[in-house]
Amino acid sequence: MNRAAMDHRNLWFLNARVTIRISSQDSSDGISVLEHHASQGDSPPLHVHHNEDEIFHVLEGEVRYRVGDQERQASAGETLLTPKGIPHTYRVESAEARMLTITRGEFENFIRALGRPADRQGLPDLSGPLTPEQAEALARACRQFGIELVGPPLS
Secondary structure: OOHHHHOOOEEEEOOEEEEEEEOHHHOOOOEEEEEEEEEOOOOOOEEEEOOOOEEEEEEEOEEEEEEOOEEEEEEOOOEEEEOOOOOEEEEEOOOEEEEEEEEEOOHHHHHHHHOEEOOOOOOOOOOOOOOHHHHHHHHHHHHHOOEEEEEOOOO
């Protein structure tokens, strides 16, 4: 087994690879810094975090964000706040994108609960819409961690 498989900070999460750069367990304030690496078209369902804000910082690529009724295109170097209580999602518009998600609270635990260890570098082999089983697991985890699914992914 290679180093990536043994490192619990590298996870496959839905259709993306998430690397936990700073764990909430490492911080006295419970702040997490998560790096998402995703391919074109990746878009989580429209959702609301009831317990924490999220800050997205695009490292590479082009990402379209929807926050409330507003849409914004962001590229490398741009940062966006998604306040708790406001519906939001994103869609990777370039071939691939890397972005940091900075948050606190239970979001990292949500990623860990739904993720699985990444056994190699790069992106997961799976892509496309969730299976019914994956959608139910996502909905269950969302309820557990204070996230409400309120709409479809961006198309």
